[in-house]
Amino acid sequence: MGEIHAIRPEEPIVGHELAGGVLRLTLQNPPANALSMAMMQLLLDHLVAARDDRAIRVVIIDSAQKLFSAGHDLKELTAHRNDADRGRDFFEKTMRLCAELMQAIVHHPKPVIAAVDGLATAAGCQLVASCDLAICTDKSTFCTPGVNIGLFCSTPMVALSRNVSRKQAMEMLLTGEVIDASTAREFGLVNRVVPQEYLNPIVRKYAQTIAAKSPLTVKIGKEAFYRQAEMSLTDAYDYAAQVMVENMLARDAEEGINAFIEKRQPEWKGE
Incomplete structure (x- = not known):
């Protein structure tokens, strides 16, 4: 524990x-x-x-x-x-x-x-x-x-x-x-x-x-959730799209997607 x-x-x-x-x-x-x-x-x-x-x-x-x-x-x-x-x-x-x-x-x-x-x-x-x-x-x-x-x-x-x-x-x-x-x-x-x-x-x-999730992904997601909630619909989509791009470039996203494709458990690095 x-x-x-x-x-x-x-x-x-x-x-x-x-x-x-x-x-x-x-x-x-x-x-x-x-x-x-x-x-x-x-x-x-x-x-x-x-x-x-x-x-x-x-x-x-x-x-x-x-x-x-x-x-x-x-x-x-x-x-x-x-x-x-x-x-x-x-x-x-x-x-x-x-x-x-x-x-x-x-x-x-x-x-x-x-x-x-x-x-x-x-x-x-x-x-x-x-x-x-x-x-x-x-x-x-x-x-x-x-x-x-x-x-x-x-x-x-x-x-x-x-x-x-x-x-x-x-x-x-x-x-x-x-x-x-x-x-x-x-x-x-x-x-x-x-x-x-x-x-x-x-x-x-x-x-x-x-x-058990990627700590980086959770951090990104929580921050984005509260920020977009205060925006207009258009601004929220513009902001969220940029967040998705930056998230895709993170090593944990690369690892998570590869692990899904390869049918294995991901190993998170928090980066």
Whole structure:
């Protein structure tokens, strides 16, 4: 299975384990896995470190608590209302770090999979929506409830509206109501819904399947997917055609095509 890095005591709120090319980052900030500044920074640090680590092919983000994540740490935010600026500076730092974290997932060269078991709310739901794939248990629930406490989920809206239709995103944002796992799949927020006991095996299967592909090809494809999605149809085809040409010139594409023709397993070099 490869080298395993155990959770380090100096970073207990984010577990870190690498096995078989798959890096598992586990949220473990009880009781609600709130995305405090410390947790977001640790997640970001791990993601940045994984970018150029050739031993890592796929990243999984999961949780060790009954909740996947309750979103921003409201107690941490509220404590700064006593600051001279009523918390403005801290609020800005929090939202900037959150935006940096979510974009680091989208722009990461390795695929990132959310494994959800429990409630994912507000920025926790944003984290799920930011991942490339999301698999959840049939007991999982999702919501963007900021409107209920006078704080519209504006930053979660960015990720949410890029995963589900506008009408469905607005339904979640305006009502703040919880949706169940099957509705989340219907909306397009998650890929699959599975019984709790199958979550880890199925997520592991997804990760191992992707990890067996050419890392260069996966990197090229992920970047192209998100870039073309923001373009007009004509620009997207022009861009994607150029990506295909450059990809065809890569050694892994040459190896993969030859292996297919010769009916053998390819040997990826990542170049």
